Amino acid sequence: MSNVFYAPGKQRAAKVSDLFASIARRYDLLNDLQSFGFHRIWKRRVTELARVKSGDLALDLCCGTGDIAFALAQRGAETIGLDFSEKMLEVAQSRLQKSKSRIQNLKFMQGDAQQLPFPDNSFDAVTVGYGLRNLSSWESGLAEMVRVAKPGGRIVVLEFGKPANPFWRRIYFAHLSCSVPLVGLLFCGNAQAYAYILESLKHYPAQTAVEEKMRALQLSNVQVVNFFGGAMAINFGQKPL
Ligand SMILES: C[S@@+](CC[C@H](N)C(=O)[O-])C[C@H]1O[C@@H](n2cnc3c(N)ncnc32)[C@H](O)[C@@H]1O
Numbered sequence: 524m525s526n527v528f529y530a531p532g533k534q535r536a537a538k539v540s541d542l543f544a545s546i547a548r549r550y551d552l553l554n555d556l557q558s559f560g561f562h563r564i565w566k567r568r569v570t571e572l573a574r575v576k577s578g579d580l581a582l583d584l585c586c587g588t589g590d591i592a593f594a595l596a597q598r599g600a601e602t603i604g605l606d607f608s609e610k611m612l613e614v615a616q617s618r619l620q621k622s623k624s625r626i627q628n629l630k631f632m633q634g635d636a637q638q639l640p641f642p643d644n645s646f647d648a649v650t651v652g653y654g655l656r657n658l659s660s661w662e663s664g665l666a667e668m669v670r671v672a673k674p675g676g677r678i679v680v681l682e683f684g685k686p687a688n689p690f691w692r693r694i695y696f697a698h699l700s701c702s703v704p705l706v707g708l709l710f711c712g713n714a715q716a717y718a719y720i721l722e723s724l725k726h727y728p729a730q731t732a733v734e735e736k737m738r739a740l741q742l743s744n745v746q747v748v749n750f751f752g753g754a755m756a757i758n759f760g761q762k763p764l
Contacts (some may be wrong), residue, residue, distance in 0.1 A: 533659055535657075535658075535659045536607070536635075536659055539657050540607055540608055542716050542719060543587070543608040543610065543611050544608055544609070544610040544611075545713060545716060546707075546711055546713055546716045547588070547608065547610035547611045547613065547614050548610075548614065549710060549711040550587065550588055550611065550614065551588050551590075551614070552710060552711075553706065553707065553710055553711055553717070556706055556710060557703055557706055557707075557717070561750075561755075562590075563590075565681055565750060565755055565757070566590050566591050566594060566652060566681065567594065568681075568748065568757060569591055569594075569650055569652060569679050569681050569757060570591065570594040570595055570598060570650075572677065572679045572748075572757065572759050573595060573598075573600075573648035573650055573677050573679050574648070574677055575595055575598050575599065575600035575647060575648050576598070576599055576600070577599030577600075578599070578600075578601070579599070579600040579601070579647035579648065580600065580601050580602075580603075580645065580646045580647050580648075581595040581596075581600035581601070581602045581603070581646060581647060581648045581649070581650070582602070582603050582605065582639075582641070582645075582646045582648070582649045582650070582671065583595060583602065583603070583604045583605070583649075583650045583651070583652070584605055584606075584636040584639075584649065584650070584651040584654050584664070584668065585605075585606055585636055585651050585652070585653070585654020585655075585657065585658075586604030586605060586606045586611075586612075586615060586631065586652075587606055587608070587611045587614075587615070587652075587653075587654075588611055588614040588615050588618065589604050589614075589615035589618055589619070589629075589631065590652065591604075591650050591652045591681075592604030592615070592629060592631070593618070593619075593622075593626065593629065595648065595650065596626050596628050596629035597626070599628070600628065600647070600648065601628045602628060602629045602630070603629075603630050603631075603632060604629065604630070604631045604632070605631075605632050605633070605634045605636065605639070606631070606633065606634075607633060607634065607635050607636070609633065612631050612632075612633060615631045616631055619631065636651070636654060636658060636664050636667065637658055637659065637660065637663050637664050637667055638667070639667050639670070639671050641671045642671075643670050643671065644671070644672070644673045644674065644676075645671045645672075645673065646671055646672055646673060646676055647672075647673055647675075647676050647677070648672075648676060648677040648678075648679065649668045649671060649672045649676065649677070649678050649679075650678075650679045650680075650681075651664070651668065651679075651680050651681070651682075652681040652682075653681065653682060653683070654682075655680055655682055655727070655733070656682055656683065656723050656724060656727040657723060661727060661733075662736060665678075665680070665733065665736055665737070665740070666740065668680075669740050669742065669762055672762040673762065674762055674763065674764045675761060675762060675764050676761065676762045677759070677760075677761055678737070678742065678759070678760050678761070678762065679757060679758070679759050680733060680757065680758040680759075681755075681756075681757050682727070682729065682730070682733070682755075682756060682758075683699075683720065683724050683727075683729070683754070683755060683756075684729050684730045684749060684750075684753045684754055684755055684756035685724070685728075685729040685730070685731075685753065686751075686752045686753040686754055687752075687753055688752060688753075691752050691753075691754075695751075695754045696721060699720055699721040699724070700718070700721050703717045703718075703720060703721070704717045704718040729756065730747050730749065730753065730756035730758055731747075733747075733758040734747050734758055737758060737760040740760075741763055742760030742761055742762060742763070743760065743761045743762075743763055744759070744760065744761045745758075745759065745760040746758075746759045746760075747759075
């Protein structure tokens with residue numbers, strides 16, 4: 524797979540969609556293995572920052588198999604999980620089917636995070652986990668999140684980060700380029716899909732630029748929550764009232 528597909532631009536969407544179709548069935552298992560289960564803690568932090576309550580409307584973009592969307596719904600929000608990958612949504616739907624008796628306030632739908640089919644000012648919280656980095660333009664994805672958030676609405680982005688410390692960054696990038704694809708190969712038969720994490724991260728300016736962009740979009744209470752020295756990060760902001 525040529526690296527050109529990972530550069531921001533229109534060519535990326537089709538390749539990213541194929542990639543997630545190929546790993547959908549094993550995606551949850553690999554998440555647990557690759558992060559040693561830590562992704563559950565980071566996603567829990569996302570839902571805490573989203574601060575949803577019963578009756579709120581929440582949107583989780585690039586929802587994949589639905590972890591964050593389920594957590595928002597469990598906190599009582601009427602939640603929509605949106606993703607463009609049919610295969611990832613099939614897994615999300617089957618999880619929902621299994622918990623149908625308990626979770627009534629969650630829907631999954633297919634759509635493009637960069638062209639959301641919702642009016643302005645619709646949601647109390649808009650979240651995205653490991654999605655922004657995959658978009659043809661992360662800036663337009665973030666702008667869409669802000670557009671559909673209500674005034675005062677919370678915008679929460681969880682994504683791989685870039686550690687500020689150069690030594691730690693080198694170790695972390697070595698891990699992403701060696702161990703992560705190896706685990707992808709062993710448990711999913713697909714090393715390239717997991718090599719994609721580092722490739723896409725190279726083209727994504729990460730937490731500092733997202734913070735700057737949130738400020739440029741006039742969000743309030745902008746903050747960055749770093750984990751593991753910035754290897755993982757959450758960007759938070761609120762749409763002005
Ligand atoms: C790494 S997965 C993240 C899944 C989930 N949010 C999680 O944290 O486990 C990225 C997801 O983004 C979706 N995606 C990528 N580009 C998208 C786009 N333009 N619109 C909607 N979904 C997109 C992919 O289909 C994939 O399911």
